[in-house]
Amino acid sequence: MSPLDPPRGLVDSSPEGLAVARVLRIERGHAEVWLDGDARLLPVSKKQLRACQPVTGDWAHVDVARGVVTGLAPRATCLRRRAPAARGGDQAVVANFDVALIVMGLDGDFSIRRAERYAALVATSGADAVVLLTKAASVTLAKEAVAAVADAVGDAPVHAIDVVAGVGLEVARRALGRRVGVVIGSSGAGKSTLTNHLLGEAHQPTREVRARDSRGRHTTVRRELFLLPGGGAIIDTPGLREVGLADDADLDDAFADLAGLAAGCRFGDCRHESEPGCAVRVAVDEGALAESRVEAWRRLREERATSQRRGR
Ligand SMILES: Nc1nc2c(ncn2[C@@H]2O[C@H](COP(=O)(O)OP(=O)(O)OP(=O)(O)O)[C@@H](O)[C@H]2O)c(=O)[nH]1
Numbered sequence: 284m285s286p287l288d289p290p291r292g293l294v295d296s297s298p299e300g301l302a303v304a305r306v307l308r309i310e311r312g313h314a315e316v317w318l319d320g321d322a323r324l325l326p327v328s329k330k331q332l333r334a335c336q337p338v339t340g341d342w343a344h345v346d347v348a349r350g351v352v353t354g355l356a357p358r359a360t361c362l363r364r365r366a367p368a369a370r371g372g373d374q375a376v377v378a379n380f381d382v383a384l385i386v387m388g389l390d391g392d393f394s395i396r397r398a399e400r401y402a403a404l405v406a407t408s409g410a411d412a413v414v415l416l417t418k419a420a421s422v423t424l425a426k427e428a429v430a431a432v433a434d435a436v437g438d439a440p441v442h443a444i445d446v447v448a449g450v451g452l453e454v455a456r457r458a459l460g461r462r463v464g465v466v467i468g469s470s471g472a473g474k475s476t477l478t479n480h481l482l483g484e485a486h487q488p489t490r491e492v493r494a495r496d497s498r499g500r501h502t503t504v505r506r507e508l509f510l511l512p513g514g515g516a517i518i519d520t521p522g523l524r525e526v527g528l529a530d531d532a533d534l535d536d537a538f539a540d541l542a543g544l545a546a547g548c549r550f551g552d553c554r555h556e557s558e559p560g561c562a563v564r565v566a567v568d569e570g571a572l573a574e575s576r577v578e579a580w581r582r583l584r585e586e587r588a589t590s591q592r593r594g595r
Pocket residue numbers: 417418419444445446447448468469470471472473474475476477488489490491492499500501502503504520521522523
C-alpha cells in the first residue's frame with residue numbers, strides 16, 4: 284500500500300461525499316494534497332483553519348466538487364513544538380509518520396543534551412525515534428559519540444553515518460524501511476542530504492554550513508512529503524530553532540519508564556534525589572534504570588519550569 288493511499292478505516296469514517304487525501308505540503312493557506320493520482324494545491328476552508336491547521340502528513344477531507352479541504356482525520360501520530368512566544372501554546376509540525384529520524388551532525392552541531400530533548404519530543408508524538416549522527420567520516424570518535432547519545436535517548440537506536448563519504452548508507456535506509464519517516468534536527472545537520480540519498484536523486488537543495496560554527500543557512504523552508512522508490516515516504520523539514528516539550532504530561536510521556544516507577548515513590552512530588560521511600564532510587568541502585576535517565580528527566584523538568592516562569 285502506498286503512503287498516499289488513505290487507510291481503509293479513515294475512508295469508511297470520513298463524512299459522506301468527501302474524499303480522503305494526504306497532505307504533501309502547506310503553502311500560503313493552501314494544502315497540496317494527493318488526489319486521484321495528482322498533486323493539487325487546494326484552499327483550506329476558513330472554518331477548518333480556525334479549528335486546526337492542516338500539516339504535512341495529515342489526511343484531509345476534501346470536497347472534490349468545490350476543490351476545498353474541509354476537515355482533517357484524527358492524527359495517528361503528531362509532532363508538536365512550543366509555538367513562538369507571541370502565539371503561545373503549541374503547534375503541530377507534522378502528522379501521521381511512523382518514525383522520526385533525528386539528524387545531528389558530528390561537527391559543531393553535536394550536542395548530547397539536544398539529542399536528548401529531541402528524543403523526548405518524539406516520544407510525545409507517538410512515533411518511534413532513530414538518531415542518525417551524520418558527517419561521521421571526518422571524526423575519529425564516532426563510536427564514543429554513538430555510545431554517549433545512546434545513553435541519553437532511552438530506547439532509540441543510534442547510528443553514525445556519512446552520506447557524503449558513503450558510510451552507513453544501508454543503515455540509514457534500514458532505519459526507515461518502508462515506513463513513513465520525518466527528518467528533524469537543526470539547520471545544516473544534513474536532513475536534506477539524507478532525504479536526497481533516500482530518494483535516490485538530488486531533489487532537495489542543500490547548502491554548506493558556516494565553517495566557524497557548523498551552523499546551517501535554513502536552506503529548506505517547508506515540510507514536504509516525498510514517496511521513496513522502494514516504498515515508504517520521507518518528510519523533509521526546515522531546521523527546528525527550538526526544541527521544547529509542550530507541558531508536564533509530555534514529560535511523563537517522554538519518560539514513561541521513570542514515570543511508571545515514580546508512581547511507587549512515597550512522595551508525590553519526589554525529585555528522586557535522596558527522599559526516603561523513593562522507588563526510582565531503588566531502581567537505579569538495582570541497575571534497572573540508568574542514572575543518566577533520571578538526570579535527563581530532572582534537566583527537562585527544570586527547563587519546563589523555567590519556561591513556565593517566563594510565561595511560555
Ligand atoms: N561530510 C558530510 N557532509 C554532510 C553530510 N550530511 C550533510 N552534509 C553537508 O552539510 C551541509 C548541510 O546539509 P543539508 O542537507 O543542506 O542540511 P539540512 O539539515 O537540510 O539544513 P536546513 O535545510 O537548513 O535545515 C551540506 O553542505 C551537506 O553536503 C554527511 O553525512 N557528511
